[in-house]
Amino acid sequence: MAVYTSVPEDDLAHFLAGYDIGQALACKGIAEGVENSNFLLRTETGPFILTLYEKRVDRGDLPFFLGLMEHCARNGIRCPLPVRDRTGEALGMLCGRPAAIVTFLDGMSGSRLDAEHCAEAGEALARLHVAARDFPVPRPNALSFSGWDSLAAQAGTRADSVEAGLSALISTTLDDLRGTWPDSLPRGVIHADLFPDNVLFLSGRTPGIIDFYFACTDMLAYDLAICINAWCFDAEHRYDAERGQALISAYDRARPLEADEIAALPVLCRGAALRFLLTRLVDWLSVPEGALVQPKDPREYSRKLEFHRGVSNTADYGWSR
Amino acid sequence: MAVYTSVPEDDLAHFLAGYDIGQALACKGIAEGVENSNFLLRTETGPFILTLYEKRVDRGDLPFFLGLMEHCARNGIRCPLPVRDRTGEALGMLCGRPAAIVTFLDGMSGSRLDAEHCAEAGEALARLHVAARDFPVPRPNALSFSGWDSLAAQAGTRADSVEAGLSALISTTLDDLRGTWPDSLPRGVIHADLFPDNVLFLSGRTPGIIDFYFACTDMLAYDLAICINAWCFDAEHRYDAERGQALISAYDRARPLEADEIAALPVLCRGAALRFLLTRLVDWLSVPEGALVQPKDPREYSRKLEFHRGVSNTADYGWSR
Numbered sequence: 001m002a003v004y005t006s007v008p009e010d011d012l013a014h015f016l017a018g019y020d021i022g023q024a025l026a027c028k029g030i031a032e033g034v035e036n037s038n039f040l041l042r043t044e045t046g047p048f049i050l051t052l053y054e055k056r057v058d059r060g061d062l063p064f065f066l067g068l069m070e071h072c073a074r075n076g077i078r079c080p081l082p083v084r085d086r087t088g089e090a091l092g093m094l095c096g097r098p099a100a101i102v103t104f105l106d107g108m109s110g111s112r113l114d115a116e117h118c119a120e121a122g123e124a125l126a127r128l129h130v131a132a133r134d135f136p137v138p139r140p141n142a143l144s145f146s147g148w149d150s151l152a153a154q155a156g157t158r159a160d161s162v163e164a165g166l167s168a169l170i171s172t173t174l175d176d177l178r179g180t181w182p183d184s185l186p187r188g189v190i191h192a193d194l195f196p197d198n199v200l201f202l203s204g205r206t207p208g209i210i211d212f213y214f215a216c217t218d219m220l221a222y223d224l225a226i227c228i229n230a231w232c233f234d235a236e237h238r239y240d241a242e243r244g245q246a247l248i249s250a251y252d253r254a255r256p257l258e259a260d261e262i263a264a265l266p267v268l269c270r271g272a273a274l275r276f277l278l279t280r281l282v283d284w285l286s287v288p289e290g291a292l293v294q295p296k297d298p299r300e301y302s303r304k305l306e307f308h309r310g311v312s313n314t315a316d317y318g319w320s321r
Numbered sequence: 322m323a324v325y326t327s328v329p330e331d332d333l334a335h336f337l338a339g340y341d342i343g344q345a346l347a348c349k350g351i352a353e354g355v356e357n358s359n360f361l362l363r364t365e366t367g368p369f370i371l372t373l374y375e376k377r378v379d380r381g382d383l384p385f386f387l388g389l390m391e392h393c394a395r396n397g398i399r400c401p402l403p404v405r406d407r408t409g410e411a412l413g414m415l416c417g418r419p420a421a422i423v424t425f426l427d428g429m430s431g432s433r434l435d436a437e438h439c440a441e442a443g444e445a446l447a448r449l450h451v452a453a454r455d456f457p458v459p460r461p462n463a464l465s466f467s468g469w470d471s472l473a474a475q476a477g478t479r480a481d482s483v484e485a486g487l488s489a490l491i492s493t494t495l496d497d498l499r500g501t502w503p504d505s506l507p508r509g510v511i512h513a514d515l516f517p518d519n520v521l522f523l524s525g526r527t528p529g530i531i532d533f534y535f536a537c538t539d540m541l542a543y544d545l546a547i548c549i550n551a552w553c554f555d556a557e558h559r560y561d562a563e564r565g566q567a568l569i570s571a572y573d574r575a576r577p578l579e580a581d582e583i584a585a586l587p588v589l590c591r592g593a594a595l596r597f598l599l600t601r602l603v604d605w606l607s608v609p610e611g612a613l614v615q616p617k618d619p620r621e622y623s624r625k626l627e628f629h630r631g632v633s634n635t636a637d638y639g640w641s642r
Contacts, residue, residue, distance in 0.1 A: 009429040009430070012429070025426070028352070029352035030350060030351055031351065040351070040361055047368075051419055106363065107347060108333070111331075204343075
């Protein structure tokens, strides 16, 4: 939840004068996204999302994100379509910040997840991978394998103040992954953050996908591993094989997994769990005492990591071909 | 800014099944209101605001607020109209909380206020007072004169840790008001919180009024005094006579002030400044160190109070009949 910048109505009017979407009727800050300021903008022509990019987003990456959304939307993915201004630009400046307007997507996040949600998410992820296959711009994944050592070092032994044995779990996992992390699996654009709040369900329609601001180039099956972590555990962080089966098989139907991707899935799931464990841990350790905004609990991901460390065969996820 | 409760989509679907406004297409938490959870709800029939009432709101007051909004909307005020369900109820239960759906109001808060905004606000306030005149339900104002002593006692001498001399300013003002606070001015329903974020401007239309959750029965001219404090000072908290002239004269045109209301205005302005000084001060003193959500600065209102203490005649506000 984040609205960092408020937009004076005359600045907004001036900004919108460069577009062909009519005048603003309303503009409300919404509790969505943690890196940017997001507004639900209603103009004479309909609803839109206005995003102001705050400091944590690298401005050099914005053309990648906006270009990717446009590419995906034009290739049949239900995702926000950046609106270009009269000069053809999708990225402008508002209140001293880079800013963009995208189309509004109907739909609601699933809050009580079942196998059907997971199947829809799995299929949507595979369709995204296929649609984005010929997107020509690369973007390295700063939060993949090569970035984890430095995150682990940032946390150091303070990890044990969060949970006993956590720093050992992290270093053992890192050691294991050094020998097993795959490097020849099919690559492409991945969403890298397809958590339930980034998928908007609407009865009878393809789910909508939002928040492309972690998208990057990496192994496609690693994105599937991120989704398995995000979608297939219950509220007590226990693996739910029915959901896993639904998610993986729906993915596989829309983009058939290769044999080496299937074989690598347990390792990729450990890596994905470690990635979210590490970023949550670093956030957790950097929040001041007494803060009203509580960061997400890293222990959810240490529990998931422990589970994946016990999985040796993809069939243990409840799915096999 | 506040979204305290998240609404699972199946609970929302079940709630909406009791209404005639179609199914939900989207529901986004918005950064509006500090006491309740507010959502911008889009259904098949249009946009609405869904409010879940959190603990700080007295449930017994909700029929007053909703009834008042309905009364005002039906009497020509551009304000949210509560939507009744199929049984005729405007108040329901959602996620274990009292909840209501109201119509969505187009418009945007003025962020760079000028005399024209103030004139529109003054006229809107007067029209609200006239429209609500025959609303039959009374609601005492817990934050009027009789409530200030206990707020002052809560802050006590800790006030001086916020600003040197503040506790003396408060007790001197309270002493002065005890002898001068009027008790025979025209009374009626007042909004009691008509700050700029609660007025939605839209070119060519009457401004919209939102957030009726402090509304109560009190002296009408006290509501005008609250607006003078909220609208007629510049960013450095200096009184702007041009804005004051615009606001008071627009109010007076739509609801002519009586002679004793005019005479009492400086005292009422002191009281209104003290009221917001006290509530901000108590909030300020109760926030934990290092909290990310900063309460509003009470010193804005000690400065305004000092100004009003130097005003002996309403003409000093830039307006006279």
